[in-house]
Amino acid sequence: MNVERRVEKVLFVVFTAVSLLFLSLPTARSLQVFKLFLAYCFDPGPQLSAKAAEVLKATPSNYLRLMTVDQTNRELRLDATAHRLKLQQADALLEENRALRHVLGLREQGLWKFKIAGVLERDASDWFGSLVVDLGQEAAISLNAPVLGEQDGEIGVVGRILELGPKTARVLLIDDQLSSIAVMVGDSRREGLLTGQGRRLLRVDFLDPEAAIAVGDRVLTSPTSAVFAPGNLVGAVRRVLPVDPYLPYQSVEVAAAMDINNLKQVLIIEGK
């Protein structure tokens, strides 16, 4: 019998004996410890592979998102260039305006300065009446400062500062019944007084009964407004109310330009 055959027989006997020993011994506890050790060694593998599979699965959608972001970025860059050009034009016009005002002896108008504030909270009992923003006295916000919003590329009137706290301020929305703003309606620029109706509805009274006003006419703040600078967008005419023969004016209903429910940030104008 050669050595190799002897070794294989010895090994067979040894392995069989050891295996039978394992089979007979109560090894449950020590085996559990060893199994836990093995699980500790191997478990990160499946977890990592699952994560890798998730990443791979999400790759096409991530790539698509990246391409969309890239496309949007290009468009925004072009947009920014166009805006820079417009800004340069505006600067030139402003300079021209200043010179002409100086020649005509008119008082110079200052540029708006504004601060951006985040909408903090809304009171459920006064949903269409007011909201709270995260800037207050410490940010040099003043009472009655006009508050504007930005939606879909348009800037429109939201309300004015009603109460001031050190770090917050309450904004009286134009929808509130206490709110009233001098406005001008349509191309004819007839003046009227816009008041809130306590819900998402505005009404302009005191309009000239002879004025031709149509649905869709834009409503802008008037130069006679004590709070707002002229020309700020308020909304558009939604319905022209029938003229009351006993009243010397006509009224219209207005849909607000800013959707108050979707406002996340507002612009607080410093000075008119």
Added chain:
Amino acid sequence: MIWFFGFVSACFAHWWLVQMFPESAAPHLPLMMTIAFSIVRGPVSGQCMGFFTGLFVDTLSVRLFGGQALVLSALGYLSGQFRKKIDFNSALAQALAIFTASLAYAAAMEALSLIFMNQTLSGALTYFIGKPLTNALAGPAVFALLDKAAASRRRRLLPRAQ
């Protein structure tokens, strides 16, 4: 070196196969490695592979500890006895060897379970039909890999022609 690499990859791949496939679809890699090593490299190598990979599988399962080690090392010894009597060069012969070993493995595990735990294995159909078939299908690939590894090692060890 080949043995150690085979042992580690058998353990690792077995773990993954158990995690990723249903039990009947996962080939029993330690069993296939045992038979392949035993036939290609001899019964000592096969027995060692069977015993140690068997211990590894024993630690992963909730069944008898030592059962897999016993059956696989015995299969390694037995298949080593046939390596010079039967020509295992064709894929069909290798598949048949793996199939037969798988049936023997199932029967032995059933017997051990009856003796030591006084109960039969659950999923006997899987053990007697599903597993032998998947093992037989995957077996020749294991033989081919092992042959390739052995051939490349031989080429490395041979003195280069001047």
